[in-house]
Amino acid sequence: MVRRMGLDRETLLIAAAELADEAGLDNLTLSALAQKLGVRSPSLYNHVNGLPDLRSALAAYCMQHLVDLMRDAVIGKSGEEAILSLSASYLAFARQRPGLYEAFYKIEASDSPETTKLSEQLLNIFIRVLEPYGLGEQNTLHTIRGLRSFLHGFASLEQNSGFQMKLDLDESLHFVMRAFLKGLESGA
Amino acid sequence: MVRRMGLDRETLLIAAAELADEAGLDNLTLSALAQKLGVRSPSLYNHVNGLPDLRSALAAYCMQHLVDLMRDAVIGKSGEEAILSLSASYLAFARQRPGLYEAFYKIEASDSPETTKLSEQLLNIFIRVLEPYGLGEQNTLHTIRGLRSFLHGFASLEQNSGFQMKLDLDESLHFVMRAFLKGLESGA
């Protein structure tokens, strides 16, 4: 049952992610990808349903990375330490894989069962990590929205050179996160 | 010196912004814009230096709106009230003009003297509004990075249907902002 010859979806995705990281998601074209893979571009349609499907697949691929990374980041940690570790990992990933991260946040809308499932897994990590704060259901969800917004916004501004100031990025992250968590503790 | 006939840059930008709002920035093509304006697409080059220039001009146009809006939002207000008002205005704008907002954050890098100037104006509004908190220079800048990240991330997730949960968006905004500001007050 296993095809030995030619491409498979996995290697195609890996190459696509590399291209996106190198040149930006906008420059990930089927032409360029085909060329990188030593193939004519219509051949890619045997593995991927056009450019939209490729981008959606990249988003899922990215989310899978993020889930693994973030689970790893909180092992053996709890409370503030866990949240800070998780945040730092998130931003480090966005820095290392800018094109892949771009694919993730330019889809975001759960456009496939796979991304929906991964979204839930991400959500659950946040919920678990916030348990020690005892915020209650509603406020936990508000808090998660806050954390996701902040992390995504920070990553996005970083990518688009939105931070011009000569000021250490990690210090900014740390300062802001500590302030927010302190506000949470003091009972919002 | 004033040309009476035909297009000018202003009406072109307004039409472009409308198109972007209706169909998303990706679907703002020179073809579509020309058609909307009753003109052939090469004619647009008399007013705009290709698509990249158009998008950059839209970004500046958006920033000008934002500066005006945010200045207006804090008139007669100070402290927490001013910051909450400013945040709400920012998000309201992103909701109302999604395509225009997209142009803004997909450029962001100060790619022209105009956007650089507008960036500084935006920055100064934040600085002024944070003065009552007496955070000192460094921490003020960290805080501004936090606010910008959060607001941008929130707007971006909202636009990409990143918030699936049945949970009021304005309440999330309010909860998160209050927690953060509380954390700031308690001396980070």
Add this chain to the structure above:
DNA sequence: TATAATAACTAATGACATTAGTTTTGGCAA
């Protein structure tokens, strides 16, 4: 009214994505 500048136009090119139809190839059953 004639001229110079401006802004529209047509035509052409090249990069894409995508589709249809054809050929090649490799696993598997006889």
Add this chain to the structure above:
DNA sequence: TTGCCAAAACTAATGTCATTAGTTATTATA
């Protein structure tokens, strides 16, 4: 080993873009 079938590659063609070059029309002003 041989022949078949399905998968995956290919070529050819189409249509949509952005962009450039070169041409025509129009308007303000001298």
